[in-house]
Amino acid sequence: MPLSVPARRTAGLLVAAVTLTACGGAAEEASGTANSAVAIVEDEPSAYHGTLLDPPVERPDLTLRDTSGQPFTFDERPADEVTVVFFGYTHCPDVCPTTMADLAAARRQLPADIRERVTVAFVTEDPERDTPAVLRDWLDGFDPDFVGLRGGNADTKRVLEELYLPESKRIPAPTRAVVHPEDGHEHPGDYGLEHAGIVYAFGPGGTVIYSGGTSPRQYAEDLARLAGAG
Numbered sequence: 001m002p003l004s005v006p007a008r009r010t011a012g013l014l015v016a017a018v019t020l021t022a023c024g025g026a027a028e029e030a031s032g033t034a035n036s037a038v039a040i041v042e043d044e045p046s047a048y049h050g051t052l053l054d055p056p057v058e059r060p061d062l063t064l065r066d067t068s069g070q071p072f073t074f075d076e077r078p079a080d081e082v083t084v085v086f087f088g089y090t091h092c093p094d095v096c097p098t099t100m101a102d103l104a105a106a107r108r109q110l111p112a113d114i115r116e117r118v119t120v121a122f123v124t125e126d127p128e129r130d131t132p133a134v135l136r137d138w139l140d141g142f143d144p145d146f147v148g149l150r151g152g153n154a155d156t157k158r159v160l161e162e163l164y165l166p167e168s169k170r171i172p173a174p175t176r177a178v179v180h181p182e183d184g185h186e187h188p189g190d191y192g193l194e195h196a197g198i199v200y201a202f203g204p205g206g207t208v209i210y211s212g213g214t215s216p217r218q219y220a221e222d223l224a225r226l227a228g229a230g
Contacts, residue, residue, distance in 0.1 A: 086120075087196050
């Protein structure tokens, strides 16, 4: 479902703040616009540490295969579930592992009954290298309950556009050597990927987006509130 005009405006401000997460060296180029854009967003009061979209945005019409080959359909998830989604890739040297580590720590802080209702889905935009086995092994290092989905196709491109997120782009020769998660070794000259650095969280309490700088404690407080426990 496409975003409404107010929601697109809010999401657009956050996207302007981070543009693409360049997992290869270009991310710093976007930092000059970050402070002013975020300041505009933060002028709008919210009970959340992230930015609550008003009106709420429904889970996207998107079905992808998980690491066990089973379909995962976002807009058919249980109504009481908090569905957290992040688009990235396992070879990412910074934002992806940091975000997954923070979300894993946040889930551990939740009471068991709330934790069971929080599903974190990581969508790889690099299916060429992120085979189901590679993706599963990488996610298990953060939280075995994380759902790994293989995107990088026309469907995820459409959803990225609907969520006002930038299209993922390959970096042919990143300035930083790529470290392969399966062997832990650097592979200079391998390609990197620019991708959206924004986390979307869909829940009974609405839709909240995060553009970075959120601590595990803040994620945990928001996830509990989105689940209706806060």
